[in-house]
Amino acid sequence: MTPFAVFSGSPWRIAGAAGALAAALVLLALPGLVNPYLLFQACLVMVTATAGLGLVLIMGWSGQIALSQAGFLGVGAYATTYLVAQGWAWPLAAVTAGLIAALFGVLIGLPATRLRGFYLAIATLAFAELMIRVFVEATPITGGIAGTAVEAVVLPGIDVDGSRWYLCLGVAAVTTAVVIRIGRVGLGRRLRVVRDAEIAAPSLGVSPMRTKLLAFALSAFIGGIAGALYAQCLSYLTPEIFDMGLLIEFLIVAFLGGVGYVTGPFLGAVVVVVLRDLLQDLGSWQRLGYGLILALAIAFLPRGLASLPDRLRARRPAPPAPEPPPVSGPADLTGAAR
Amino acid sequence: MWQQIISGLQAGSWYSLMALAIVLVLKATDVPNFAMAELGLFPAFCIWALIDGANLSWWLAVPIGLLIGIALSVVVERTAIRPILAENHFATVLMTIAVFVVINAIVQLVWGSEPRKIDSPFAGSFTVAGQVVAYEQLVSVAAGLAVMVGLILFFRTPLGVQMQAVAEDRVTPRLLGVSVTTVFRTSWALAGAIATIALLLQGQASLLTDQNGSGLLIKGFVAATLGGFSSITGAFVGGLALGVAENLAGAYISTSSKTAIALLAIVVVLSIKPQGLFGRHQVREV
Numbered sequence: 001m002t003p004f005a006v007f008s009g010s011p012w013r014i015a016g017a018a019g020a021l022a023a024a025l026v027l028l029a030l031p032g033l034v035n036p037y038l039l040f041q042a043c044l045v046m047v048t049a050t051a052g053l054g055l056v057l058i059m060g061w062s063g064q065i066a067l068s069q070a071g072f073l074g075v076g077a078y079a080t081t082y083l084v085a086q087g088w089a090w091p092l093a094a095v096t097a098g099l100i101a102a103l104f105g106v107l108i109g110l111p112a113t114r115l116r117g118f119y120l121a122i123a124t125l126a127f128a129e130l131m132i133r134v135f136v137e138a139t140p141i142t143g144g145i146a147g148t149a150v151e152a153v154v155l156p157g158i159d160v161d162g163s164r165w166y167l168c169l170g171v172a173a174v175t176t177a178v179v180i181r182i183g184r185v186g187l188g189r190r191l192r193v194v195r196d197a198e199i200a201a202p203s204l205g206v207s208p209m210r211t212k213l214l215a216f217a218l219s220a221f222i223g224g225i226a227g228a229l230y231a232q233c234l235s236y237l238t239p240e241i242f243d244m245g246l247l248i249e250f251l252i253v254a255f256l257g258g259v260g261y262v263t264g265p266f267l268g269a270v271v272v273v274v275l276r277d278l279l280q281d282l283g284s285w286q287r288l289g290y291g292l293i294l295a296l297a298i299a300f301l302p303r304g305l306a307s308l309p310d311r312l313r314a315r316r317p318a319p320p321a322p323e324p325p326p327v328s329g330p331a332d333l334t335g336a337a338r
Numbered sequence: 339m340w341q342q343i344i345s346g347l348q349a350g351s352w353y354s355l356m357a358l359a360i361v362l363v364l365k366a367t368d369v370p371n372f373a374m375a376e377l378g379l380f381p382a383f384c385i386w387a388l389i390d391g392a393n394l395s396w397w398l399a400v401p402i403g404l405l406i407g408i409a410l411s412v413v414v415e416r417t418a419i420r421p422i423l424a425e426n427h428f429a430t431v432l433m434t435i436a437v438f439v440v441i442n443a444i445v446q447l448v449w450g451s452e453p454r455k456i457d458s459p460f461a462g463s464f465t466v467a468g469q470v471v472a473y474e475q476l477v478s479v480a481a482g483l484a485v486m487v488g489l490i491l492f493f494r495t496p497l498g499v500q501m502q503a504v505a506e507d508r509v510t511p512r513l514l515g516v517s518v519t520t521v522f523r524t525s526w527a528l529a530g531a532i533a534t535i536a537l538l539l540q541g542q543a544s545l546l547t548d549q550n551g552s553g554l555l556i557k558g559f560v561a562a563t564l565g566g567f568s569s570i571t572g573a574f575v576g577g578l579a580l581g582v583a584e585n586l587a588g589a590y591i592s593t594s595s596k597t598a599i600a601l602l603a604i605v606v607v608l609s610i611k612p613q614g615l616f617g618r619h620q621v622r623e624v
Contacts (some may be wrong), residue, residue, distance in 0.1 A: 042448055065431055111608030118370040118431060119608065122559040124599040125372075128481030133597045244552060257430060284446035298433050299422055331501055 006045050011304045041277060042234065046168035047229045052253040052265025053179045054222035060259035061188060061213040063195030064073055068108065068124035069250045070318050071131035072101040073222045074225025074242035081150050081237060082141045090153045094228035102217040113212040116182040120216070128247060137237035147238035150231045153233055175222055180262055182218070191215055195216025248290050249276070257296040258304020267305045340469045342585045348475040348543065350581020355536035356558025356567060357530040357573035358485055364567055366501040366525030369419065369430050373437035375555035377414065378533025379548070380441055382541050385534075386454045396459050400538065404531050411530025412440075419521065427443045437508055438551070446548045458542035467517030481539060485532055486574040492528075493570070501525055542569035558601045564607055 031039055058066045077095040083093035108127045112120040135142045142148060155163040182188050192203050194208045201208045231237055249272050257268025275293075279286040297304065303311075307309055356375060363371045371377075385403035389395045394402075418437055422429050445543060460473040492498045497520075503511040504521045512518055536558075561580050565572025580603060588596040 059428075063428065065428065067435075107605070112603055114608070119563070121372075121431060123372065123558075123601075123604050123608070126556050126560065126604055130597055130601045133594060137594045139366060216624050248435075251432065251435060284443045287439055288443035288447065291436050291443055291582075295418060295433060295436035295440065298429050298436060299418075302422075302425060 029159075030163055030169075038159055041273055043164050043168045043229075043233050044065045044276075045266070046172040046271035047226055047233055048192075048253055048272055049247070049265040050168075050172045050175045050229065051223055051226035051250060052257065052268055053175050053262070055250060056179060056259055056262060056265060057182065057191070057215050058219035059254055060235070060261075060264075061183070061191040061195065062212050064212055064214070064271070065118060065119055065121040065217065066115065066124045066216060066219065067133075067247055068105075068128045070244075070246035071124075071128035072240045073106065073227035073246065074135055074239075075228055076224030077102060077136060077150075077231035077234075078142050078148075078227075079224070080228035081148060081231050085149050090228075096150075096226055097228050098224035099220040100200030101227070102221040105220025107215060109213050109216040113216060113337040114209050121243060128244075132153045132243055133238050135242065136245075142237070142239065145239065147236055150235050152235065153232060167232060168229050171225060175225070176262060183262070187211070187214065202235075208280055225273035245287070248287070248294070252290060252294050252297070254304075254305055256266055256293060256301070257305030260303060260331045261306035264304050264306035269299075270273045270314045271305075342589045343346075344469065344471055344475055346352045346582030346585035347578055348478045349585065350561075350578035350582070351453075351478045352536045352554060352577075353557040353561045353580050354482045354574045354577025354587065355485055355532055355539070356554050357577045358482075358489060358570065359532040359536070360558050360562045361565070361567060362489065362525055362529045362532065364562075365505050367419075367423070368427070368463045369434065370559075371529070372431065372434040372555065373414065374533050375551035375558065376438050376441035376445070376530065377411050377530050377539070378407060378535070378537035378552040378554075380410055380445055382456070382537035382550075383449050383454070384545055385538055386456045386483065386541065386546060387401065387449075389457055390454070396457065404534055407530040407534030408527045409530075411526040413534075415522055415526035416576075419526075420519075421622050423522075435609045438555075442548060442551060443521055444588050447550075449548070451548055452594055454541065455545055456538065462540070470486040472543075478539045478543060481535055482574060482577070482588040485535065486570060489528075489570050497521070497524060557600060560589035560604055562605055564618040 003216045026033070030042060034042070045257070051073060054072075055066070055069060058064050079097035079100050080090070080093045083096060084090055088096070104127070108123050109120065112123040136144055140146075152160050153167060153168060154160055155213055156167065184282075190201075190206045193204060193206050194211045198208050201211075234241065253265055253268035253272050255268070256271055257266065258264030271293075275289065279289055282289075303308070356378075359378070360376050361370055361612055363369055363374065370529070372622050381403045384406050386397045386398035388402060389396060389556050392399075418433050419430060422433055426431055452525060458474065458477075463470050463472040465471070493502065500511060500516045501524070503514075503516060536554060537546070537550060540546070540554065543580045557580060561577035562573050564576030565574070567573075580600065583603065584596050584599045587599045
């Protein structure tokens, strides 16, 4: 009898549910439990994970390589900040910013998603570079190189730090629920059909282009919303925040965490936020560390940290009734990005 | 106008070279190599160090730099790419991004972010029909042209034909006695040398910084996209066209529109003619 064999038994289910409830309570009570600095780091984890969930949609499930999430975060951050400064309510501004990001996503994805996977990688990389230029040039909105200050959102009866945390936690929770839901309904299945058998997809009545484009637009939307939150965490925006460095952090979030799993971005986000905190004064050494971690993750843990339970289970002699893997199961990346 | 076109052709030939290196690796090993420019950036900095620090002559430093470029690409292919090539395409693309980050960080750690200039023996200029042409510009365009012709000839040799066969299918050529290992190593080695030339030309005509790689990488990919990723001539012409279009836009629209041209070119070409201006249509993975 090994621990995993009894996992599907009902006492374990109850224990699991109790654990989840306890975790939820801890998260809700977090502002009272930790100091403001740790709470801020926890906010960053939620924001990074939210952006990473967008990558689960596009890279994990549809098998397209998108390198624009940092750009979409920038669009979301600047657009929300600008709209709030014009007198909009923050939630409305954030959703609008998300829609703007999604619109950009459609414009970039429209040509690229018709073609083999790496065209999207190139178009999105070019887009991310272009966005940095736009942030520098569009001085009336972004403040140019000098940057622009972000107005903090304060929820009634809660201090600034607490408000930021509940905002991040709430958006991360809603995004997680939406992404899990998408994984279970038709869109999630269509995405995986397109990823695993693109040429056969039309014979199943699935348009690869429309499916990929929808995934990309959703991913951009989530990126834009994450950007609105990121602005809240940073409180001051400058163009170089959204450069190549942020993109690389997102790739680590997605691939060290596990791009086929909803839990992946959260694991990856914890690693990235901790690393960023530890290595922030080391400049180029930090980038070297990031690059090596990414390379090692791809070489030795191609499905990410979130795949470890599945791997452990798979290594044992066949369990009687294995727990169904979360949402999509391990991303069979074979044939992805073709 | 003509001045803009001439400088456009010069920058364009760097883009062409980068596109040729990218297409070469893609044709042979089916990997879109996001580390391509960094594989040339490191040896270009080595050349600068050899000339500036070790006081070597350009004629000696450049061959050493090319050898470093070849060695670096071969080592990267062997240690980072080949072990995961069997897994899937997705992992390989990401691995090239990881290699990009690692090499870029190493360049920053060794040489810092200060801009450098490679001293070259091609100083000066001459005047043709009232237009001033720098020798450096002539060298850039000639180098691009020479590499393109060389590659076209190379793809007609037995090894070149083997390369294209391996790109299409990694199993069948092996049954016919083609060494896939040799093909991979050769294509990466050649591409490493070509990328070194691109960064060298840019570093001696303008400036060499740790940021040159990412800029040139995107331009190279755009040029390759224009050319359709399958055509050597297409990649070359695509690079020149991009360089000229950028310079004209920079002169007649605004300086900041220069960057936008590259993205605009991708979106327009992929929308109108997705196989690129010179590409062949192909559907894979049936």
